[in-house]
Amino acid sequence: MPPFSFLLRSLSLSLRLSLSFPAVSLDGALVLAVAPLCSCDVCASYLSSSWSSEFPNLCDWYTHLLRSSPTGTIHVHVLRNTITANPVNVEHIVRARFDNYPKGKPFNAILGDLLGRGIFNADGESWRFQRKMASLELGSVSVRAYAFDIVRGEIETRLVPLLASRMGCGNVDLQDVFRRFSFDSICKFSFGLDPGCLQLSLPVSSFALAFDLASRLSAERAAHVSHGVWKAKRLLNVGSERRLRDAIKLVNALAEEVIRQRRRLGSFATRNDLLSRFMGTVDDDVYLRDIVISFLLAGRDTVASALTGFFWLLSRNPEVERLIRGESDLVMGSSAGDVLASFEQMQHMHYLHAAVHESMRLFPPVQFDSKFASADDMLPDGTAVGGGTRVTYHPYAMGRMQRIWGPDCLEFRPERWLQDGVFRPESLYKFPVFQAGPRACLGKEMAVVEMKSVALALVRRFDVRVVGTDQQARFSPGLTATMSGGLPVIVQERDSIYQK
Known part of the structure; x- marks a missing residue:
């Protein structure tokens, strides 16, 4: 060195x-930095962080810039990044010219230490192989039923008892609770492992902490103007890169031990967890680790983020809560103690389904997604894209664009998703929360069912009120949207008026 x-x-x-x-x-x-300094106002504001005097989050500043752009597209030259909130451009990037917009080597490098060759960091044949396998497994009726049973069990035996035990005990960080819930659930589903994060004592999990730290520090690499900055820190093993290396070592150690134990048990075909099912096809343990860690990232952080945004919005909109309860009473009966709906019952709850989608419109779990152009291109709005540059579409900004969602775009209004009381989906290019095109999220349906199951259980059993709803949501840096300071709530018995 x-x-x-x-x-x-x-x-x-x-x-x-x-x-x-x-x-x-x-x-x-x-x-x-190795990137040339640009003198334009956008780049100057980005480098000096002067935008923060007016906007609470970087994503809100980007939203402002994208609203002001006639095409819904902007350039941040110092990042060599073209950012768009134009649905036509989104379709071009993720479908029409899919082959020209892979994840790319720069993205692979940023997340490579954590995700390795996993599906969310892969391109080409490696991505196609994992995509085909994941499609077969996640599309299996038995696997979906297994996932649903895990979620129901976690709600019934841990989530509801935990919140019931915290009634009248002051503030509860609901974001932390959701992260624990989703971590337990996805570990059971992915590894067949129960970390027990949601037990009443709320134990500290070294694996969960290491995974959180590795995710956050990996995301921070992308914020550097030059990749040479974090690469130099990694070479010298100093600062954030040293902490990242230590966190990934811990994540790898646990993942490798779980894989070794599962190999000793054998009988992969009789088990439903993802690790066992993938082990029937993949012999490379390092590759298995990469695959499962990717699913762990997707299934844990996104669900917890989406649920956090949902209850932040619900606390500001009690009428939506009342309508969800009314709909569930018609389908399930009016007993607040009966909180677990069957899969078939939830199919009839169109308003709940709309409310979940509306919350993700305003608070998408992944606020933006980037690709790297393989060759020069022209976006449909006339924006030129240089080969080797970054191209980003921004679901957070898109949910706040009047030209896409109308003059009430900032309102939490589930009715926009309903037609004659029946849920009506929007174009995935207008609502790219689960991506679209060949990379569209394979776990979308399972994630939505998990969200609805949790939301319904808590709404029917408790009154959950966010502390400080007059404040704007602020986010911490990360691969997924995480509210800074958590989501402090007061949990109370459900108001008797709703039980009449």
Whole structure:
């Protein structure tokens, strides 16, 4: 490994070659970004973070810029990133020119240490192989039934008892509860492993903490103007990259041990967890680890994020809560103690289905998704895209665009998804929360069922009120939307008025 002073001298040479490079911090040491500084207002605001004086989150600033753009598309030159909230462009990127917009090597590098060759970080044949396998497994009736049983059991034996035990005990961080719930559920589904995060004592899970840290630090790599910054930190094993390496070591150690134990047990064909089913086809344990970690990331963080946004909105819109309860009473009866709906019963709850989709319109679990153009291209709105540059579509901004959703786009109104009382889906290019095209989310239906099961159980059993609903939602950096400071709520017995 080269000494730190040698690295600084090498970087200083770049300064003498060009004085147009911005300085950035490397955990206390001054180094130089390799991207040229742009003098436009957008890039200047991004580099100085001056946008934060007016907007609570970077995604809200991007939303403002995209609303102001006639095409719904903007450039952040210092990031070599074209960002769009135009549904026609989204369809072009994820379907019409799918082959020209892979995840790309820069994205592979950013998440490679955590996700390896997993499906969410793969392109080409590796992606096609995993996609085909995942489609077969997640489409299986037995696997879906297995997932539904896990969710119901977790709600009945842990989630509801936990919140019941916290009634009258002050604030509860509902976001933390949902992250624990979804981590237990997805670990059972993916590994056949129960980490027990949602037990009444709320134990600390070293695996969950390491996974959270690895996800957050991996996401922070993408915020650097230059990939050379985090790569240099990784080379020197300092700061955030050292913490990331340690966190991934812990994640890998547990994953590898679970795989070893499962191999010793054998009988893969008789088990329904994803690991066992994939082990019937894949012999490479490192590849198995990559596949399962990817599903763990998708199934845990996205569901917890979506549920957090749902209850934040529900607390501000009690009429929506009343209508969900009324619909469920018609289907299930009016007993608040009966909180678990069958799959068939939920099929008749169109308003609940609409409310879940409406909450994800405003608070998508993944606020943006990026690809890297393989070759020069022209988007349908006339925006030129250079080969090798980043192209991002922004579901968070799209949900707040009047030109897409109308003048009431900022309102939480489930009725926009209903036609004569029946749920009516919108185009996936207008609502790309689950992506679209060949990479459309295979676990979408299972995720929505899990969300509806949790939402229905809590709405029928409790009054959940967010503390400080007058404040704007603020998000922490990460691969998925995480509310900064959690979601503090007060849990009470359900108001008797709803039981009449």
